[in-house]
Amino acid sequence: MNKNDKIALSEDVFFPLFPPQSVIPVRGEGCYIYDSDDKKYLDFAAGIAVTALGHAHPDYIKVAKEQMEKLMLVPATFITEEKLYSAQLLADNTCFDNVFFTNSGTEAMEGALKLARKWAYETKGPDCNEIVAFHNAFHGRTYGAASITNKSQSQPFFAPYLSGIQFAHFNDINSVKDAISDKTAAIVIEPVQGEGGVTPADKDFMVALRALCDEQNIALIFDEIQAGMGRTGTFLAHEQFGIEPDIATLAKGLGAGFPVGALVAKKKFGAHFTPGSHGSTYGGNALATKLAGFVMETILADGFMEHVSTMGQRLTAGLEDIKRRTNKIEDVRGMGLMIGVDTTWDIATLRNALMEAGLLTTQAGANTLRLTPPLIVSADEIDEALHIIETVLRSQDT
Numbered sequence: 001m002n003k004n005d006k007i008a009l010s011e012d013v014f015f016p017l018f019p020p021q022s023v024i025p026v027r028g029e030g031c032y033i034y035d036s037d038d039k040k041y042l043d044f045a046a047g048i049a050v051t052a053l054g055h056a057h058p059d060y061i062k063v064a065k066e067q068m069e070k071l072m073l074v075p076a077t078f079i080t081e082e083k084l085y086s087a088q089l090l091a092d093n094t095c096f097d098n099v100f101f102t103n104s105g106t107e108a109m110e111g112a113l114k115l116a117r118k119w120a121y122e123t124k125g126p127d128c129n130e131i132v133a134f135h136n137a138f139h140g141r142t143y144g145a146a147s148i149t150n151k152s153q154s155q156p157f158f159a160p161y162l163s164g165i166q167f168a169h170f171n172d173i174n175s176v177k178d179a180i181s182d183k184t185a186a187i188v189i190e191p192v193q194g195e196g197g198v199t200p201a202d203k204d205f206m207v208a209l210r211a212l213c214d215e216q217n218i219a220l221i222f223d224e225i226q227a228g229m230g231r232t233g234t235f236l237a238h239e240q241f242g243i244e245p246d247i248a249t250l251a252k253g254l255g256a257g258f259p260v261g262a263l264v265a266k267k268k269f270g271a272h273f274t275p276g277s278h279g280s281t282y283g284g285n286a287l288a289t290k291l292a293g294f295v296m297e298t299i300l301a302d303g304f305m306e307h308v309s310t311m312g313q314r315l316t317a318g319l320e321d322i323k324r325r326t327n328k329i330e331d332v333r334g335m336g337l338m339i340g341v342d343t344t345w346d347i348a349t350l351r352n353a354l355m356e357a358g359l360l361t362t363q364a365g366a367n368t369l370r371l372t373p374p375l376i377v378s379a380d381e382i383d384e385a386l387h388i389i390e391t392v393l394r395s396q397d398t
């Protein structure tokens with residue numbers, strides 16, 4: 001079957017959820033992907049901030065093979081060495097005490113909402129079930145996560161969503177104060193809004209948010225699904241703001257390609273999940289947690305986070321340089337290797353032109369180019385991406 005036949009078949013067999021892509025990826029190696037015509041692409045999408053260790057990492061493959069031969073899955077009620085080790089790595093390297101492994105980010109969010117509501121029900125009263133989320137936030141596609149995702153308001157056909165959700169403005173503490181009440185159980189926020197346009201929170205705002213939650217006895221939940229796991233240059237993104245959330249959600253970079261997420265919480269909150277409160281068939285399976293353990297060991301190794309920060313600075317500085325030298329870039333923002341670029345181009349046209357030139361990227365927000373390369377990206381690969389971006393941007397008068 002040739003490529004066009006495959007694209008035609010895909011239109012027939014899949015739900016029409018995504019416009020068909022002209023590239024069919026076949027294999028990956030490090031920061032590169034090869035398509036069905038063996039064309040090579042520098043992968044600055046990384047599955048939207050997922051493949052932190054690049055593609056076909058030899059040690060990752062070895063660990064996966066060995067674990068598959070040893071033990072893949074047992075009922076989730078069992079402790080396995082792999083699950084225990086990964087949970088301990090999370091507890092030892094974060095401010096959190098309790099861990100529950102999931103298969104995706106959205107499931108971790110469901111767990112976070114349930115935990116916060118149960119904590120509030122039991123400590124503040126049964127009416128205390130409201131959640132404050134933020135405009136432009138993205139937390140996932142299951143009903144709880146979708147209900148705290150602003151986009152739900154433009155998708156009325158899926159209603160009814162969870163009730164008791166208020167939306168505040170990101171980086172605006174007064175709007176949060178207006179949104180809370182004595183019924184607020186939790187405030188949930190991305191430290192860097194990803195899908196919303198790669199917008200980092202202001203440090204002052206985060207400090208004020210933490211103080212507000214302490215003052216009002218409200219659980220503070222950080223969605224670190226995209227920004228966590230070393231992406232911003234610290235193991236978790238909240239470290240950059242000098243504050244600690246009560247509950248957090250992880251996924252994406254945690255498995256670096258294999259589906260695994262986690263809900264983590266301080267004991268004060270975690271203790272409210274009791275037998276029967278929550279669970280998952282696949283969540284915390286031996287294979288997923290073995291790989292998560294391997295990924296965390298790699299990210300936590302000496303020098304890794306410094307590498308992410310240095311590469312992030314190189315990419316940002318290079319983009320700022322292009323901004324100065326051309327009139328094609330309007331804004332560069334982000335943290336570490338999570339970078340958003342506003343340009344004078346239409347985003348779809350730009351991403352297609354970049355792909356044609358050999359660079360894979362993603363879109364964030366209405367018109368932002370998002371760059372989230374594997375965390376192992378090298379200086380040469382950053383420079384190659386910058387060269388492609390500048391060449392493409394200069395190729396059209398806009």
Ligand SMILES: Cc1ncc(COP(=O)(O)O)c(C=O)c1O
Pocket residue numbers: 048104105106107109138139140141190194195223224225226227251252
């Ligand atoms: C910040 C954030 N939260 C939640 C999710 C949902 O994660 P998943 O797609 O693994 O369910 C995403 C995915 O893009 C995300 O970026």
